[in-house]
Each structure stands twice: as structure tokens, then as C-alpha cells.
Amino acid sequence: MTDPESKLVLSSSGDGQNSTVVSPWELPWQDVWFELILSRLSLKELFLLKAVSQESKELVKEYFKYRFVVDLSSVGAKFNKGAFLALTEDMQNLRELVLKNTKDWLTDDVLMPVLGSNVHLRRVDLTGCNNISNLVLQVLASHCPELRELCLCSCHWVSQEGLTSVAMQCRKLEKLNLTGCWDIGDDTVIALVLFCQNLMSLHLGNIYGLTDEAVCTIARTCRHLQQLSLKGCWRVTDQAVRILAEYCPTLQGLQVRECRNITEISLSAMRKRKVRLDVPPKFDNKRKALVKLHLQI
Structure with missing residues (x-):
């Protein structure tokens, strides 16, 4: 750590004849200390610097405001x-x-x-x-x-x-993660999306009371939605996914792992649209047989 009593020599010429001796604390706080020095320090280093002297304490305190x-x-x-x-x-x-x-x-x-x-x-x-x-x-x-x-x-x-x-009150919300917020359900999510229609990313994983009613409202309301997580929401069904496919043209990613009532019947439409899913395709026995026959041919 620099000695708080040390001085800097600022020279305006190469031979050092026109020079000025200043304290480090006299350097411009905003342009030098904040932008070039303190912004590169970790929180631990900032607290250590704060303890060096009264000047450093005031410097770091002012930086925290900034x-x-x-x-x-x-x-x-x-x-x-x-x-x-x-x-x-x-x-x-x-x-x-x-x-x-x-x-x-x-x-x-x-x-x-x-x-x-x-x-x-x-x-x-x-x-x-x-x-x-x-x-x-x-x-x-x-x-x-x-x-x-x-x-x-x-x-x-x-x-x-x-x-x-x-x-x-916060109607400009664009990203909201409520994963694991167990005490909320359809009514809360519906109220939320009606007020916050600019949502682009919404994570509702492991909200076990969530049903098709809320998801369908999301689809019809959040026209800018890009990412949606319904992981573990086992009450949600294929019907909700079909509505999402119809009403959410900007959807890029959908998480439905552990949603036992969502099947390839609805997910196939998402795959055709190149929506990223967190579950692999599942084929029924008849389709498996057709694929196997095609490979043999």
C-alpha cells in the first residue's frame, strides 16, 4: 500500500526543471482516482485503502457514492x-x-x-x-x-x-425470475403480466400451482416474450404450449423439463419454429418403427 505521506513529482518538461510536487490525494478524484485507479480494485482492496488515512477514507467514501x-x-x-x-x-x-x-x-x-x-x-x-x-x-x-x-x-x-x-409500480420490467416462489399461483402471475406487458424473459419454474390459465394469459399478453421457463410446473399441459406457439412469435427458448403433461404433440410445433427446448424429442412406438425401417432401407 502506498505511503499516505508520499509525494508525486509532475514534470512539464523532459529535464524535470519545471516540476511540481503534489500529494496523491490532490490528483483529480473523478478523472484519475475513480476512473483509472479505484475502478480496478476489488471490494477488499477498497476497504483496505479506506483504512490507510483520513484522506483515503474520504476518497473511498466518495467513490462509493459514485x-x-x-x-x-x-x-x-x-x-x-x-x-x-x-x-x-x-x-x-x-x-x-x-x-x-x-x-x-x-x-x-x-x-x-x-x-x-x-x-x-x-x-x-x-x-x-x-x-x-x-x-x-x-x-x-x-x-x-x-x-x-x-x-x-x-x-x-x-x-x-x-x-x-x-x-x-414497476411496469418497465423486462426480465423476471420467480423460480421456486411456491406461494404464488395463477392469480399472481396473471396480474403480473397484465401490468408488465414488456416482459422478454420470465422464469416460473417449480411454481407448482401454475396452470394453463396463467400460461395462456402470458401468451396472449406478453407479445415480446423471448424466454419462458415452466420447469417443474406439472399442471401445465399441451394446450398451453399450443397457445404459446400461436401467440408468441418472438419466443426463442422454452423450458418444460419435468412437466409431465407436456408432450411432443405440442412441442413439435415449437421445434419447427427452431425454439430452443430443454427436452429431447420423444417418439411413440409407431414412429420409432418407421424411423428404424427407413434406416434399414
Whole structure:
């Protein structure tokens, strides 16, 4: 770590005769420190630098205000409540907040002030954060109307009330992951897509109460849909897939693994359209015999 008392010699000529001695802290913060130096440091290195001196503490604190992205997905388990509060206490310009792997310490009282202070958030990822509640979704809905992407994968606490609040206020949503949100069903998903008709990616895997009614509403409402996951939604049938094939011309990927009531009868139309599926083709015995005969010939 650089000695905080060290000086830099800035020379305007090759012979060093016209030179100026400055402290590193006198360099332009925005153009030099933020853009060229601090942006290349890890969070751990930033916290170490913050502890060097009063000047470095103010520098890093100001840089945290400037940051657009906080991604703790790779360090969340090693982080703690105090470090998160120190990182985010003055942030007001966040665009992305990724908090995967923070379930051991992330709670409502820690997260809600951050959401309330960052009204420009466009992406929030709370994958597996199970020590928070629907109060977080209500704060997100009331303060972050520009939200485009929300991931609540494995957030079993998500309720109809919380998600409906988000749908009503965050109508610019384009990507939503609700995989494993067991407590919601058709009514919630239908309300969601009626408010958020610009959805391009929707993951509804392992929502066991989901039926054809919700999927058909998705098909008829989300005309820009490109990716849809229904993995493990065993109540959904071929009828819903046929409606998807008819009403979703932009669909590029469909996940239906473990959907026991979806068969090749409906999936064949998707294959003809080159939609990417997560299950291989299944042939009945008659078709297998015809294929075998053709190969023999």
C-alpha cells in the first residue's frame, strides 16, 4: 500500500526543471482516482485503502457514492451487515444491486434503506435471500419505477401482495425470475403480466400451482416474450404450449423439463419454429418403427 505521506513529482518538461510536487490525494478524484485507479480494485482492496488515512477514507467514501453497481455474488458469504452498511450508506446512484449468497446476514432493516435511496435501480438480484420479507418488495415498488430486471429465485417468502405491488409500480420490467416462489399461483402471475406487458424473459419454474390459465394469459399478453421457463410446473399441459406457439412469435427458448403433461404433440410445433427446448424429442412406438425401417432401407 502506498505511503499516505508520499509525494508525486509532475514534470512539464523532459529535464524535470519545471516540476511540481503534489500529494496523491490532490490528483483529480473523478478523472484519475475513480476512473483509472479505484475502478480496478476489488471490494477488499477498497476497504483496505479506506483504512490507510483520513484522506483515503474520504476518497473511498466518495467513490462509493459514485458507483453504479454493487455485486456481492462472489463474496456475499464473506461479507457482513457492518461492511454492507459501510459500503452503501451514502449510495444514491446505484443501477445494479446483486446480493446472491448474502442470506446469512441480509435482513429487511439492512436492505430497505438502500432500496429507498437508489431510485434509479434497474437490476436487483435477491437469489436465495430468505431472511427478508415482502416489505422489501413494497419498498422496491414504491421507490424504483425504472426497474428492468428482478431475480427472486428461491425466495420462498414472496407473496401475491408483494409481487403485485412490484407489478403495479414497476411496469418497465423486462426480465423476471420467480423460480421456486411456491406461494404464488395463477392469480399472481396473471396480474403480473397484465401490468408488465414488456416482459422478454420470465422464469416460473417449480411454481407448482401454475396452470394453463396463467400460461395462456402470458401468451396472449406478453407479445415480446423471448424466454419462458415452466420447469417443474406439472399442471401445465399441451394446450398451453399450443397457445404459446400461436401467440408468441418472438419466443426463442422454452423450458418444460419435468412437466409431465407436456408432450411432443405440442412441442413439435415449437421445434419447427427452431425454439430452443430443454427436452429431447420423444417418439411413440409407431414412429420409432418407421424411423428404424427407413434406416434399414
